[in-house]
Amino acid sequence: MNAMTRGKWLAALCLVPFAIFLIVFQIAPLLWVLVNSLESEEFGWGLANFSKIFSSKFYLQAIQHSLEISFWSSVFGIIIAVLGSYSLRRVDSKLRNFVNAFANMTSNFAGVPLAFAFIILLGFNGSITLMLKQAGIIEDFNLYSKTGLIILYTYFQIPLGVLLLYPAFDALREDWRESAALLGANGWQFWRHIGLPVLTPALLGTFVILLANALGAYATVYALTTGNFNVLPIRIAAMVSGDISLDPNMASALAVVLVALMTLVTVVHQLLLKRSYHVSR
Amino acid sequence: MSRAESSPVGLYHRAVVYLLFAILLLPLAGTLIYSIASSWSATVLPAGFTFKWYVQLWSDPRFLSAFGQSLIVCVGALVLSVVLILPLLFVVHYHFPKLDALMNILILLPFAVPPVVSSVGLLQLYGSGPLAMVGTPWILIGCYFTVALPFMYRAITNNLQAINLRDLMDAAQLLGASTFQAALLVVLPNLRKGLMVALLLSFSFLFGEFVFANILVGTRYDTLQVYLNNMRNSSGHFTSALVISYFFFVLVLTWAANILNKDKSQ
Numbered sequence: 001m002n003a004m005t006r007g008k009w010l011a012a013l014c015l016v017p018f019a020i021f022l023i024v025f026q027i028a029p030l031l032w033v034l035v036n037s038l039e040s041e042e043f044g045w046g047l048a049n050f051s052k053i054f055s056s057k058f059y060l061q062a063i064q065h066s067l068e069i070s071f072w073s074s075v076f077g078i079i080i081a082v083l084g085s086y087s088l089r090r091v092d093s094k095l096r097n098f099v100n101a102f103a104n105m106t107s108n109f110a111g112v113p114l115a116f117a118f119i120i121l122l123g124f125n126g127s128i129t130l131m132l133k134q135a136g137i138i139e140d141f142n143l144y145s146k147t148g149l150i151i152l153y154t155y156f157q158i159p160l161g162v163l164l165l166y167p168a169f170d171a172l173r174e175d176w177r178e179s180a181a182l183l184g185a186n187g188w189q190f191w192r193h194i195g196l197p198v199l200t201p202a203l204l205g206t207f208v209i210l211l212a213n214a215l216g217a218y219a220t221v222y223a224l225t226t227g228n229f230n231v232l233p234i235r236i237a238a239m240v241s242g243d244i245s246l247d248p249n250m251a252s253a254l255a256v257v258l259v260a261l262m263t264l265v266t267v268v269h270q271l272l273l274k275r276s277y278h279v280s281r
Numbered sequence: 282m283s284r285a286e287s288s289p290v291g292l293y294h295r296a297v298v299y300l301l302f303a304i305l306l307l308p309l310a311g312t313l314i315y316s317i318a319s320s321w322s323a324t325v326l327p328a329g330f331t332f333k334w335y336v337q338l339w340s341d342p343r344f345l346s347a348f349g350q351s352l353i354v355c356v357g358a359l360v361l362s363v364v365l366i367l368p369l370l371f372v373v374h375y376h377f378p379k380l381d382a383l384m385n386i387l388i389l390l391p392f393a394v395p396p397v398v399s400s401v402g403l404l405q406l407y408g409s410g411p412l413a414m415v416g417t418p419w420i421l422i423g424c425y426f427t428v429a430l431p432f433m434y435r436a437i438t439n440n441l442q443a444i445n446l447r448d449l450m451d452a453a454q455l456l457g458a459s460t461f462q463a464a465l466l467v468v469l470p471n472l473r474k475g476l477m478v479a480l481l482l483s484f485s486f487l488f489g490e491f492v493f494a495n496i497l498v499g500t501r502y503d504t505l506q507v508y509l510n511n512m513r514n515s516s517g518h519f520t521s522a523l524v525i526s527y528f529f530f531v532l533v534l535t536w537a538a539n540i541l542n543k544d545k546s547q
Contacts, residue, residue, distance in 0.1 A: 007376075007460065008376055011372045011375075011376040011377075012372070012376075012377075014368040014369065014371075014372045015369055015372060015373075017364075017365055018365040018366065018368075018369045021361070021365055021423060021426060021427075022387065022427070022430075024412070024423065025399075025403070025423040025424055025426065025427050026390050026391060026394070026399065026427045027390070028402065028406060029399045029400075029401070029402025029403045029406060030390070030394055030398070030399065030402060031402070032401075032402035032405060032406055033398060033399075033401050033402045036402075036405070080301070080304070083297055083301075084297060084298065084301035086294075086297075087293070087294040087295075087297035087298050087301075088298055088301075090290075090291070090294040091291075091294050091295050091298050095295070095298060096298070099298055099301060099302050101535075101536075101539055102302060102305060102306075103301075103305060104535060104539075105531070105532055105535045105536075106305045106309070108485050108486055108489055108528075108531050108535065109308070109309065109528060110489065111489055111490075111491045111506065112491050112506050112509050112510050113312075113489070113506075113509065113524040113527055113528065114308065116312070116509070116513075116517075116520050116521070116524055117308035117309065117311060117312040117521075117524060118308060119517070120311055120312055120315045120517060120521060121307070121308060121311040127311060127326075128311075155304075155308065158301075158304065158305065159305065162301075212392075212393075215395070216395025216396070216397065216398075218395070218396070218397045218491075218492045219491035219492055219495075219506070222491075222495070222510075223491075223510055223513070226513075233395065233397040236397050236398070236401060237397055237400070237492075237496055240400065240401050240404050240405075240496070241400075241404065241495075241496045241499075248401060248404070248405050251401045252401055252402075255397070255398040255401050258395065258397075258398060259393070259394060259395075259398055262393060262395075263393075266393075
């Protein structure tokens with residue numbers, strides 16, 4: 001018995017190094033941010049930083065840009081991922097495995113390299129921009145704008161969406177489709193009453209992960225615009241590592257807003273998920 | 282499924298898959314062509330082809346040192362992860378199964394907190410004082426451990442569940458092994474392949490990490506991504522060669538992980 005408890009103590013000792021590293025590199029920085037967001041350089045402790053954020057056009061614009069770009073890139077990303085992974089299930093296994101593996105690999109093609117690739121293709125002198133201009137399809141295209149960023153973000157959302165959604169189609173069994181057809185349902189009715197309700201939890205979950213992924217993205221937009229486009233992650237980083245106007249407390253408050261937005265999305269997801277189960281039963 | 286292949290529906294699905302492939306391939310193919318083009322400006326197609334950008338890249342000492350430093354940081358972080366996570370998982374699953382629920386919440390933190398947010402606190406806490414690590418590779422190794430944590434934890438947990446940890450340990454102990462011996466000589470070899478796959482995949486995404494590297498360390502210890510970002514003003518062909526070299530390296534790693542994974546499931 002004594003040896004047993006000693007063994008347990010030794011085992012518990014194995015947890016200590018892990019706990020130390022997790023605290024030092026994850027928990028302590030987060031706590032620092034949470035606490036210091038409540039201290040303002042001018043007004044001392046309180047919510048001054050937050051009232052400044054919500055009354056400043058500049059900060060509100062950053063929040064709005066972040067939300068818009070994340071929302072639209074997630075919508076486009078998930079639509080392409082749904083169509084793609086559904087079709088992936090229905091082609092021969094050789095093509096399927098190849099494209100699946102390729103999507104896996106391109107999920108690592110993000111951040112700085114991706115931004116550079118897009119500059120080459122869609123920048124002011126990008127080959128696709130020139131091609132479309134010569135064909136007379138577009139007048140001009142500005143990759144460094146909100147539209148440009150939505151396209152860029154959509155690109156890195158697609159592989160992640162396929163990765164997450166492809167297994168979800170397991171839930172949709174082929175014989176259900178046949179049974180529905182036998183009972184007289186057309187394609188639209190099948191999707192409306194069977195397909196979509198079954199897939200809803202997976203779609204919601206994937207959408208939330210895509211949103212969070214885009215909200216927190218920093219490298220791509222930084223590399224594309226050298227930090228000149230106003231989104232939340234750029235604002236936060238500029239106030240701790242920029243050349244002018246360092247304000248770690250304000251950066252913390254903005255960081256809390258960012259984490260709060262992500263938490264809000266997750267809470268809404270949980271509520272919708274409960275409702276969707278309820279409806280489908 | 283083969284019956285549907287030549288029908289209009291089958292054609293539609295093939296078309297969608299090819300289109301998806303084309304979308305994913307386009308930026309890569311564009312960069313590849315740009316990296317071997319001798320010059321390509323204001324025209325739709327390049328003027329000629331050359332390998333001089335690759336030669337220039339691979340003989341640039343700053344590139345080689347950034348590449349090496351990236352390798353050091355990523356390998357360091359993964360070694361640290363294995364050393365910290367393996368004993369933890371073993372202890373949690375063998376001695377304290379109830380802790381698994383708590384761990385599943387803790388490993389969500391690196392997901393829920395974007396690196397930009399962590400960096401704010403990290404810069405202030407470790408910029409000076411007893412743990413002044415900002416600007417050194419050490420802080421990157423620690424941060425990359427948290428980045429890899431959720432993935433490594435899940436991957437190794439799945440493996441542990443697949444091998445029946447308790448039976449394996451009991452059998453080894455019946456045959457006279459101590460807990461430590463059993464863990465090291467019986468359980469560990471059974472985890473080897475799953476661990477390799479998790480390490481290769483973690484390596485491929487750590488190798489592309491930019492946020493921590495740029496904010497916490499920057500040019501004081503160039504990693505590949507920081508170097509790439511700083512080369513933004515040099516020739517586009519040169520940066521393309523850099524992007525393709527980087528992607529090719531990651532491609533080989535993920536491909537190796539894929540093969541190992543297939544081996545395992547057979």
